Amino acid sequence: MNLKYKNGEEVADSIGLLISILVRYPEIGSTNFDPETRNLSLTYTVTKVLDSEALKLFEHKLISCVEAYHFLQNSKPILVELKADTYANLTMLEVRRDVETITHNEINLITTLMQQNFANYLLTDDNEPFLEEDLELQEEMIGHMLENIKGSTFGKKLIAFREEGRVLVFNK
Secondary structure (H helix, E strand, C coil): CCCECCCCCECCHHHHHHHHHHHHCCCEEEEEEECCCCEEEEEEEECCCCCHHHHHHHHHHHHHHHHHHHHHCCCCCCCEEEEEEEECCEEEEEEEEECCCCCHHHHHHHHHHHHHHCCCCECCCCCCCCCHHHHHHHHHHHHHHHHHHHCCCCCCCEEEEEECCEEEEEEC
């Protein structure tokens, strides 16, 4: 199944991937794709300022879990980074991953880690809950688009984010 614009034209896999990630995971506030570095960034918002110790502990847990996941899959991640920025009473956590080794199951793992570690502080979009079949379809689409992007050498720098219940995608 491919995403299509209202006029019937197909949406590029890189754009569709960003849209599907935000639709499937309401905890992710924005996502970026950079075709030059082949990196995908997932940004989560925590509604409190995290000190350096809490950030170091979470970074260690995140990297350990991603590496364990890949060990079980007989693969090795190329890039796993956590970047944190603080704005007023918010901490923006950006997880950077290479598109060559990231999977839809790993995005689910990362989001689950965010939920477990920042349960009452993780900013989540309040969209209506999806049926289980819809969630599975979104995950399948994410997996399909990730596979298509892995082999591509083209694309634009893209950013997608949420605004008032909508997903907006822009060319950086």
